[in-house]
Amino acid sequence: MSDSLERLYLAVLAARDLDPATSRTARLFQRGPSKMAKKLAEEAIEVVIDAVNGDSEAVIRESADLLYNLTVLWASAGVRPEDVWREMTRREDMLGIAEKLPKSRMKLPKVASPRIASRRPIVALEGRAARKRH
Numbered sequence: 001m002s003d004s005l006e007r008l009y010l011a012v013l014a015a016r017d018l019d020p021a022t023s024r025t026a027r028l029f030q031r032g033p034s035k036m037a038k039k040l041a042e043e044a045i046e047v048v049i050d051a052v053n054g055d056s057e058a059v060i061r062e063s064a065d066l067l068y069n070l071t072v073l074w075a076s077a078g079v080r081p082e083d084v085w086r087e088m089t090r091r092e093d094m095l096g097i098a099e100k101l102p103k104s105r106m107k108l109p110k111v112a113s114p115r116i117a118s119r120r121p122i123v124a125l126e127g128r129a130a131r132k133r134h
């Protein structure tokens, strides 16, 4: 999946400077981040509605639109797909550490990054797996 998103990201970057009259992506860049954000939110709502209605085919179609609009917003915000993959790997590693902790109450490791320190601690209680963070 990440390959598809990375190819789409490159295509979006390539389309940014095309003619807005013929390129949706160029038109989104011309109209700016608030229009991109509005489109992304609309697509997210369309995915939710189709999922609630049990229409999985529509969820697939709208998810592709959602990912397209997300990629456009990434490009506009200077975010690269690999930045997001790195954050996902960091969380996976964090969760992995939490799950490997001894059953006794976890002592939170001294964390260097203020970002981690400011987050709710993942506490692996006795006999219970660390709850998924949302």
Ligand SMILES: N=c1c2ncn([C@@H]3O[C@H](COP(=O)(O)OP(=O)(O)OP(=O)(O)O)[C@@H](O)[C@H]3O)c2ncn1[C@@H]1O[C@H](COP(=O)(O)O)[C@@H](O)[C@H]1O
Residues within 6 Å of the ligand: 008, 011, 012, 015, 018, 022, 023, 024, 025, 026, 042, 064, 065, 068
């Ligand atoms: N992957 C996509 C892609 N996915 C979805 N969309 C557009 O996003 C729309 C879905 O959002 P909506 O349903 O809200 O769109 P709509 O209802 O038709 O009209 P609006 O209200 O959005 O104006 C679709 O109609 C597509 O036109 C995409 N447009 C472009 N790409 C890719 O982006 C690259 C650049 O393409 P251009 O933008 O055409 O240059 C190419 O690789 C394309 O394949």
